[in-house]
Amino acid sequence: MSELVIKNLHVSIDGKEILKGLDLTVEQGKIHAIMGPNGTGKSTLAYTLMGHPHYEVTDGEIWFKGENVLELEADERSRLGLFLAFQYPVAIPGVTVANFLRSAINSRRRAENPDDKGISIPEFRKLLKDRMDLLKMDHSVAGRYLNDGFSGGEKKRAEILQLATLRPEIAILDETDSGLDIDALRIVADGVNALTGDDLGVLVITHYQRLLNYIKPDHVHIMLGGKIVESGGPDLALHLEEQGYDWVREKYEETVT
Amino acid sequence: MQEKPKITVTTSRTRRERVASDFTFTADLLPDGALKDFRQKAWDEFTRLPMPTTRDEPWRRTDLRTLPAGDFRLPKVDEYLDLPDIPGYLLRPLVSDQHGGQVVLYPGGSRVDLDPALVKQGVVFTDFRTAEHEHPELLAKMVGEVVRPQDGKFAALAASLSQNGVLLYVPRGVAVEQPLHSILWGPGAALAHIAHILVWIEDGASATYVHEAASPTEAGAHALHAGIVEVHVGDGASLRFVELQSWGEHVWNFSHERARVGRDASLDWIFGAIGSRLTKNFSDLDLVGEGATGRMSGFYFTDGTQHLDHDTQQNHLAPHTTSDLLFKGALTDKSRSVWQGMIYVAPGAQKTDGYQANRNLVLSKGARADSIPGLEILADDVRCTHGATVGKIEEEPMFYLRSRGIPPKDAERLIVEGFFDPIMQRIPFEGVRARFQEAITAKTASI
Numbered sequence: 001m002s003e004l005v006i007k008n009l010h011v012s013i014d015g016k017e018i019l020k021g022l023d024l025t026v027e028q029g030k031i032h033a034i035m036g037p038n039g040t041g042k043s044t045l046a047y048t049l050m051g052h053p054h055y056e057v058t059d060g061e062i063w064f065k066g067e068n069v070l071e072l073e074a075d076e077r078s079r080l081g082l083f084l085a086f087q088y089p090v091a092i093p094g095v096t097v098a099n100f101l102r103s104a105i106n107s108r109r110r111a112e113n114p115d116d117k118g119i120s121i122p123e124f125r126k127l128l129k130d131r132m133d134l135l136k137m138d139h140s141v142a143g144r145y146l147n148d149g150f151s152g153g154e155k156k157r158a159e160i161l162q163l164a165t166l167r168p169e170i171a172i173l174d175e176t177d178s179g180l181d182i183d184a185l186r187i188v189a190d191g192v193n194a195l196t197g198d199d200l201g202v203l204v205i206t207h208y209q210r211l212l213n214y215i216k217p218d219h220v221h222i223m224l225g226g227k228i229v230e231s232g233g234p235d236l237a238l239h240l241e242e243q244g245y246d247w248v249r250e251k252y253e254e255t256v257t
Numbered sequence: 258m259q260e261k262p263k264i265t266v267t268t269s270r271t272r273r274e275r276v277a278s279d280f281t282f283t284a285d286l287l288p289d290g291a292l293k294d295f296r297q298k299a300w301d302e303f304t305r306l307p308m309p310t311t312r313d314e315p316w317r318r319t320d321l322r323t324l325p326a327g328d329f330r331l332p333k334v335d336e337y338l339d340l341p342d343i344p345g346y347l348l349r350p351l352v353s354d355q356h357g358g359q360v361v362l363y364p365g366g367s368r369v370d371l372d373p374a375l376v377k378q379g380v381v382f383t384d385f386r387t388a389e390h391e392h393p394e395l396l397a398k399m400v401g402e403v404v405r406p407q408d409g410k411f412a413a414l415a416a417s418l419s420q421n422g423v424l425l426y427v428p429r430g431v432a433v434e435q436p437l438h439s440i441l442w443g444p445g446a447a448l449a450h451i452a453h454i455l456v457w458i459e460d461g462a463s464a465t466y467v468h469e470a471a472s473p474t475e476a477g478a479h480a481l482h483a484g485i486v487e488v489h490v491g492d493g494a495s496l497r498f499v500e501l502q503s504w505g506e507h508v509w510n511f512s513h514e515r516a517r518v519g520r521d522a523s524l525d526w527i528f529g530a531i532g533s534r535l536t537k538n539f540s541d542l543d544l545v546g547e548g549a550t551g552r553m554s555g556f557y558f559t560d561g562t563q564h565l566d567h568d569t570q571q572n573h574l575a576p577h578t579t580s581d582l583l584f585k586g587a588l589t590d591k592s593r594s595v596w597q598g599m600i601y602v603a604p605g606a607q608k609t610d611g612y613q614a615n616r617n618l619v620l621s622k623g624a625r626a627d628s629i630p631g632l633e634i635l636a637d638d639v640r641c642t643h644g645a646t647v648g649k650i651e652e653e654p655m656f657y658l659r660s661r662g663i664p665p666k667d668a669e670r671l672i673v674e675g676f677f678d679p680i681m682q683r684i685p686f687e688g689v690r691a692r693f694q695e696a697i698t699a700k701t702a703s704i
Contacts, residue, residue: 050660053652078662086660090653094675103671104661111662145675162661 002028002065004170009060011048018044020226028169028201036223037245042205046174050084079111083168085159087175091148098142131164135191153184160191170201177211189214209241277308277321291393299406299416306410318595319566329449329481332364340444351688357435358382362421378431385422403487404515411511415485422453429459436465446478453485460491467499474505488516497525504532513539520546528555531696541570544578554683555584558700559592566595573602573609582613585680588624599631611641618676619649670701
């Protein structure tokens with residue numbers, strides 16, 4: 001079983017420290033949830049794990065499958081088995097979902113074997129159709145330009161389609177519930193649940209507890225001031241739902257400021 | 258330790274002339290034949306007109322001072338036999354499985370094939386010199402009707418000295434199903450390839466025509482192409498016209514082109530430009546008949562130190578006319594592109610609909626794209642819109658693609674392909690799209 005291990009992670013953006021010594025281990029096959037108030041560094045963690053160039057790691061380590069993740073570029077991290085479902089997926093005009101996914105699959109194959117000719121068109125069509133059916137998606141999405149003119153719900157489902165097609169070992173879902181109504185939320189959550197199992201570890205980053213009604217976490221962590229301050233089981237999320245974040249702030253205010 | 262003062266001496270190796278040197282062609286080069294008078298008049302224009310300078314508005318961004326005009330000579334008869342042969346892929350049909358006819362122009366020679374069934378229908382598709390012998394009256398009636406020698410120095414040069422060219426004539430009401438294909442193959446150094454393309458689609462006729470100009474790059478050398486393309490699309494006629502240029506990067510390429518579209522006629526005009534050292538192309542669409550429609554779609558991709566300047570004009574000269582122009586270009590290295598476009602609506606040309614857009618994607622710091630749209634509207638009941646953009650690849654889409662495992666070069670290529678997709682969507686010919694795709698793959702490989 002692979003593990004994503006984060007040790008004492010410090011991250012700055014534009015010289016301002018956002019993550020201040022974060023420790024976390026996400027195992028393949030487990031679902032972890034990180035909850036926390038806005039501005040606490042949840043998205044910074046997501047982007048840093050995926051290698052966004054704007055985020056500067058000033059201290060700490062990230063290890064996955066024996067590799068020092070911090071030494072890898074974003075595309076290398078992806079091919080190693082990490083995946084980020086973006087909070088705000090960008091549009092790529094002129095590039096269809098199908099063309100994009102085929103390129104992503106072929107990049108993986110060529111990294112394994114530089115002489116690889118790429119996935120055959122029939123094989124790819126079958127795979128994509130199968131994944132779209134699993135997520136109950138209309139097949140017409142394959143021919144649309146990636147995220148271009150997509151509604152909020154369509155964008156999030158397209159992220160989950162990518163997750164389903166690329167089969168990573170650890171997936172980070174960054175506020176995947178934001179901007180979704182309850183029906184769209186259920187559809188996206190069903191998609192994630194169809195993919196979870198022993199092969200996939202998930203890190204769900206969310207502000208609200210409601211997503212965790214649909215995606216049941218094994219572990220829940222509370223993040224505050226750039227650190228994880230509390231960890232527990234699913235009960236912790238329910239407790240937050242009832243009590244809000246104030247008790248956490250009160251309990252940890254001194255240590256984080 | 259004391260540092261020595263650093264002294265840098267910069268000298269210019271090329272002497273900067275205030276104006277470009279002029280050509281050294283002489284009147285005895287004027288060919289005899291049916292167009293003798295036309296050529297002589299054009300020659301008078303050519304000798305009268307000075308070399309353009311950057312003080313002339315259309316030439317403001319394209320500087321000819323380093324053009325070695327005095328070095329060019331016309332090819333000798335059969336000169337192509339001593340030059341690199343045309344590669345086989347250029348001879349293959351581009352827009353269908355086969356073509357109805359093919360004209361290949363070489364330096365000092367040509368080769369013509371035409372389906373006998375088309376000959377029987379009265380279609381003429383041949384090289385210009387043959388046309389001067391075999392169809393003098395037809396030619397005399399049409400030549401210079403659309404592009405006039407006085408349109409510019411290079412138009413006058415091409416009109417007077419054209420060694421070759423193409424005549425395509427489709428008689429009234431004839432629908433040519435199989436596409437027609439011509440290639441101007443211009444290898445060699447110090448040669449002037451001067452060509453006159455004349456396309457005449459009579460009322461109610463239709464055709465698909467592909468004209469391509471190409472040559473291998475001759476490092477350290479110069480060559481010249483000066484061309485005229487004149488197109489007449491008669492009332493109720495339709496033409497799909499594809500022009501591709503992949504000149505070697507030593508070629509100075511100049512052309513004056515104009516299409517005149519008649520009542521309820523339509524023209525679908527596609528340009529692809531990837532070659533040449535420097536290009537100055539004037540392409541005018543004259544919508545002269547009520548209900549005429551013209552679409553212009555341009556693809557260009559420059560690299561190295563290439564300089565491509567496309568000057569387009571959409572002239573709405575009658576009511577209820579429609580024009581739709583989209584030119585898209587990508588640039589790498591230290592290359593430069595200029596697009597300058599104008600929609601003109603004449604007084605009384607009511608209910609016209611004009612659209613023009615130019616989009617550029619600059620892929621390297623040293624490249625530069627200039628995009629200058631323009632409108633001149635002298636009628637009051639019209640709809641005209643335009644847009645011009647110069648952009649670069651943004652960081653967020655790159656990160657998004659890379660986060661899916663796509664390496665940076667492939668991610669860039671994907672974004673460039675996506676950028677060009679709206680042009681590809683306008684091209685109904687798979688072979689042409691494939692050619693553009695090859696250019697994208699080749700030119701993005703060096704980013």
